[in-house]
Amino acid sequence: MNKKASLIVGVTLILLGVLALAGNLLMRAVGEGLLLGFRAWPIFVVGAGLLFCIPPFFFPKQRGLGGLFIPGVPVLTTGILLFLTSVTGNWAWWSFLWPFEVIGLALGFVVAAIFLRVVWLMIPASIIGLNGLVLLFCALTGMWSAWAVLWTVEPLSVGLPLLLIGLFQKIDGVKLAGIILCGLAGLAFAAMSSFLVTSLWITRLIGPAIVLALGILLVVAALVKRPSASAEAEGKESAA
Numbered sequence: 001m002n003k004k005a006s007l008i009v010g011v012t013l014i015l016l017g018v019l020a021l022a023g024n025l026l027m028r029a030v031g032e033g034l035l036l037g038f039r040a041w042p043i044f045v046v047g048a049g050l051l052f053c054i055p056p057f058f059f060p061k062q063r064g065l066g067g068l069f070i071p072g073v074p075v076l077t078t079g080i081l082l083f084l085t086s087v088t089g090n091w092a093w094w095s096f097l098w099p100f101e102v103i104g105l106a107l108g109f110v111v112a113a114i115f116l117r118v119v120w121l122m123i124p125a126s127i128i129g130l131n132g133l134v135l136l137f138c139a140l141t142g143m144w145s146a147w148a149v150l151w152t153v154e155p156l157s158v159g160l161p162l163l164l165i166g167l168f169q170k171i172d173g174v175k176l177a178g179i180i181l182c183g184l185a186g187l188a189f190a191a192m193s194s195f196l197v198t199s200l201w202i203t204r205l206i207g208p209a210i211v212l213a214l215g216i217l218l219v220v221a222a223l224v225k226r227p228s229a230s231a232e233a234e235g236k237e238s239a240a
Contacts (some may be wrong), residue, residue, distance in 0.1 A: 039089070042082035049076025056115050068107040071091045077104030087197025097140040102132030119169065130157040149192040156185035 011168035052072025056065040077100055085093050106129030130153050138144045159181025166175025 015187050020049060041087040042086050044079075045082055046079030049079050052076070061126060063116055066112045069111040069115065070105070073108030074104045075112060076102060077101060077107075085105070099132050099136035099139050102128060106132055119165055122137070122165065123158065126161040127154075127157040127175075135187075149189065152185050152189040152192060154185075155181045155188070159185055 041179055049072050050070045056062075058067060061063055081094070081097050081100060085091050085097070092213060106125045109121050109125035113119060113125060134150050137150075140148060156178075159178045162174050162179070163178025163182055166172065166178050190231065
């Protein structure tokens with residue numbers, strides 16, 4: 001235990017040292033003074049994020065530690081963004097970088113779901129992640145009016161993970177709920193993007209593409225055959 005704790009702290013310090021060195025070299029490359037070394041203060045935030053994210057890798061048998069990724073990844077994301085903007089002095093970048101905070105939280109749920117082996121955590125990951133991607137799109141393009149169409153991502157963000165969970169876990173009720181939500185989201189997206197007068201040209205193109213992709217996914221889901229009860233029983237008998 002002590003050796004692993006020492007390794008965790010040591011690896012964290014090594015990563016922080018490399019990050020600080022890279023920041024100092026970057027500042028020298030752009031001709032800044034030595035006082036700008038104070039701009040590297042976000043490495044402490046990065047260190048806090050690493051202290052959350054590293055332990056699950058050193059204690060893989062303690063699966064409960066996977067929950068540390070949920071706060072750890074967003075903190076790490078915040079530290080990286082702060083380091084980037086502080087070292088370069090371009091704080092205005094936050095006007096379009098902030099959605100990565102939301103995406104980082106979604107990534108935390110994804111990694112936690114993998115380590116904890118809890119597939120249901122993919123549902124909040126999908127909801128937060130898809131909203132984060134939409135926010136990033138709007139922040140980068142300034143097309144905030146696209147929310148008039150992109151609100152349909154909400155039912156899709158719930159239906160898509162339910163559909164995939166139902167397929168892989170062979171749970172018909174969950175699969176059906178996912179199909180219904182994905183179908184409603186696709187129809188709403190196509191209708192809003194095609195008929196809304198204020199709809200942007202890009203959403204008019206994306207709408208049919210989304211519906212096409214969802215249609216293909218639903219057809220594949222319908223064609224995937226679940227093993228019959230008799231086949232499953234025969235398989236269990238042969239294994240016994």
